[in-house]
Amino acid sequence: MILPSDRVRIGEFEVIRLLDGTFRVDGGAMFGVVPRTLWAAKAPPDAENRITLALNSYVIRTPKTTILVDTGVGPDVGRRHIDFYSFERRPGLLAGLAELGLEPEGVDIVVNSHLHFDHCGGNTVRAADGTWAPAFPRARYVVQRGEWEQALHPVDRDKPSYLPARLKGLAEGDRLRLLDGDRPLAPGVEAVLVAGHTAFHQGVKVASGGRTFFYLADAVPTTAHIGLDTIMSYDLYPVDTFNNKKALLERAADEGWVLGFSHDLRTPFASLRRVGKRLVAVPVAGAEND
Numbered sequence: 001m002i003l004p005s006d007r008v009r010i011g012e013f014e015v016i017r018l019l020d021g022t023f024r025v026d027g028g029a030m031f032g033v034v035p036r037t038l039w040a041a042k043a044p045p046d047a048e049n050r051i052t053l054a055l056n057s058y059v060i061r062t063p064k065t066t067i068l069v070d071t072g073v074g075p076d077v078g079r080r081h082i083d084f085y086s087f088e089r090r091p092g093l094l095a096g097l098a099e100l101g102l103e104p105e106g107v108d109i110v111v112n113s114h115l116h117f118d119h120c121g122g123n124t125v126r127a128a129d130g131t132w133a134p135a136f137p138r139a140r141y142v143v144q145r146g147e148w149e150q151a152l153h154p155v156d157r158d159k160p161s162y163l164p165a166r167l168k169g170l171a172e173g174d175r176l177r178l179l180d181g182d183r184p185l186a187p188g189v190e191a192v193l194v195a196g197h198t199a200f201h202q203g204v205k206v207a208s209g210g211r212t213f214f215y216l217a218d219a220v221p222t223t224a225h226i227g228l229d230t231i232m233s234y235d236l237y238p239v240d241t242f243n244n245k246k247a248l249l250e251r252a253a254d255e256g257w258v259l260g261f262s263h264d265l266r267t268p269f270a271s272l273r274r275v276g277k278r279l280v281a282v283p284v285a286g287a288e289n290d
């Protein structure tokens with residue numbers, strides 16, 4: 001069920017959080033150098049030190065274009081990943097789209113922040129012959145060129161995070177759009193390079209009617225990661241994460257942006273306020289969106 005808190009108005013546009021499901025991951029890995037005594041107060045772990053995270057996707061509806069940002073882990077999760085991450089795929093991305101009255105054919109653009117399997121698993125579906133076909137047959141798929149090349153030819157350290165066999169079919173025809181840095185995607189919607197988690201990780205900026213929404217993806221995966229020292233151990237370039245995160249969050253606070261997070265289950269949208277020298281996330285409630 002899509003709740004009022006899962007929707008926000010950005011001028012003429014609507015942004016909606018859809019949940020592809022949840023998974024569990026080691027809390028220490030998610031919070032890096034931050035001591036357990038500090039992060040556990042924000043994200044209580046289970047007996048195995050794992051915390052529960054969301055698989056968030058965002059639909060951006062403009063007057064002319066429907067854009068889907070990230071596609072979760074997808075329906076064809078391998079047994080190895082299910083066992084390791086305890087994936088629970090409820091309600092699932094396609095069910096969320098259906099609740100909005102959207103069939104896969106109704107999506108015009110699919111944007112991937114990056115191509116780790118938990119952000120692009122829903123890009124494709126397995127065909128009867130075992131090959132992988134685009135899940136959104138009319139959509140143009142958008143990702144940074146460097147990320148695409150890394151995903152298709154990952155180095156040994158990155159191989160567990162990428163599933164290149166599931167992506168290759170997207171390159172057929174005119175379906176794939178590879179970006180080199182910041183680029184407009186549609187009027188009022190822009191891809192913005194936010195390197196750190198990967199070298200070519202990107203966010204999405206939406207601006208209309210004097211309001212701005214920014215999808216931070218894995219640069220700031222949850223509201224518990226707002227602090228500058230809170231950087232995942234999964235980030236390949238943590239210094240870049242720190243610098244880009246600092247610049248983005250300072251601007252977001254100064255300009256009153258609404259922020260979206262890739263893995264926050266309880267807070268799909270938040271703004272920032274200053275408390276002394278700290279920035280604090282303030283959930284954007286449904287009533288505030290009107």
